[in-house]
Amino acid sequence: xxxxxxxxVISEGPNTEPDGKSPTPSFEQLAREQLPRLYAIAKxxxxxxxxxxxxxxxxxxxxxxxxxxxxxxxxxxITRILVNCCHDRGRRSARRPQEVELSEVEEFSLYxxxxxxxxxxxxDTLHIDFLGSFGPEDVREVLQGLPELYRxxxxxxHMYGYPTKDVARILDAPLGTVLAxxxxxxxxxxxxxxxxxxxxGILEGDGR
Amino acid sequence: xxSCNDAVRQLWEYLDGTVEGADLESLEEHLSRCRRCCAELxxxxxxxxxxxxxxxxxxxxxxxTRLNATLKELGGQ
Numbered sequence: 001x002x003x004x005x006x007x008x009v010i011s012e013g014p015n016t017e018p019d020g021k022s023p024t025p026s027f028e029q030l031a032r033e034q035l036p037r038l039y040a041i042a043k044x045x046x047x048x049x050x051x052x053x054x055x056x057x058x059x060x061x062x063x064x065x066x067x068x069x070x071x072x073x074x075x076x077x078i079t080r081i082l083v084n085c086c087h088d089r090g091r092r093s094a095r096r097p098q099e100v101e102l103s104e105v106e107e108f109s110l111y112x113x114x115x116x117x118x119x120x121x122x123x124d125t126l127h128i129d130f131l132g133s134f135g136p137e138d139v140r141e142v143l144q145g146l147p148e149l150y151r152x153x154x155x156x157x158h159m160y161g162y163p164t165k166d167v168a169r170i171l172d173a174p175l176g177t178v179l180a181x182x183x184x185x186x187x188x189x190x191x192x193x194x195x196x197x198x199x200x201g202i203l204e205g206d207g208r
Numbered sequence: 209x210x211s212c213n214d215a216v217r218q219l220w221e222y223l224d225g226t227v228e229g230a231d232l233e234s235l236e237e238h239l240s241r242c243r244r245c246c247a248e249l250x251x252x253x254x255x256x257x258x259x260x261x262x263x264x265x266x267x268x269x270x271x272x273t274r275l276n277a278t279l280k281e282l283g284g285q
Binding site: 027028031032035036039040043044051054055058059062106107109110111112127128131134136139140143154158159160161164179182183186189190 | 213216217220221224226247248251252254255256258259260261262263264265267271272274275276278279282283
């Protein structure tokens with residue numbers, strides 16, 4: 001859709017489809033409604049580069065608004081553009097995720113690791129205390145360190161409640177692939193939670 | 209009959225409701241007699257809630273102002 005057409009959409013407001021389908025929102029309506037959600041997802045995916053990623057997303061989705069055929073798919077459509085913008089931003093940043101040791105991770109259980117290492121010897125609620133040592137910013141830091149392949153499904157499904165089939169649509173990947181990445185991503189997340197606790201010493205202030 | 213390792217590997221998927229058929233049956237059978245795996249299931253549930261709670265839904269006011277300005281600018285082109 002060109003610029004003039006966009007201006008028309010804005011001035012005309014929502015269109016009512018002749019076949020009674022849901023009305024087509026204007027780009028501005030759609031984007032404005034989605035802004036808080038887009039920013040939140042970008043924060044989970046690229047941290048401090050979130051604002052830049054959303055700015056990129058607004059420009060790109062504006063340029064491609066004419067390609068949106070189904071207004072019902074608008075949320076997934078703009079999220080897909082955001083995920084791509086986050087990918088581009090992530091590639092430009094200096095930060096590189098750590099190497100993935102998947103075979104080792106597959107059998108990892110954070111629950112068992114906490115029980116074995118017993119970081120709070122006097123606690124009856126060891127596992128809950130472990131989680132309680134993490135602030136939201138620590139969790140986001142752990143997520144940021146995961147390879148993007150696993151970080152995206154984890155953030156979308158577990159932080160923002162997207163159904164896995166929607167994530168498959170956003171990533172343009174088969175559902176089975178998304179489920180497999182989610183599975184490995186969770187395991188890797190458990191493993192990195194433990195590594196992060198060890199590296200940063202966040203458990204030490206609680207009587208270790 | 210499945211091992212604890214097999215059961216633990218499926219706990220998140222079990223919470224998603226994506227374990228089905230014979231797999232679901234054998235997992236639930238295992239959980240019904242393994243207290244440790246049940247505790248691990250509870251922890252997995254806790255961890256899911258924990259991830260969700262770490263979502264940052266607040267947009268700082270200055271960021272929102274700049275994003276809205278971009279939208280306005282695009283609209284004015």
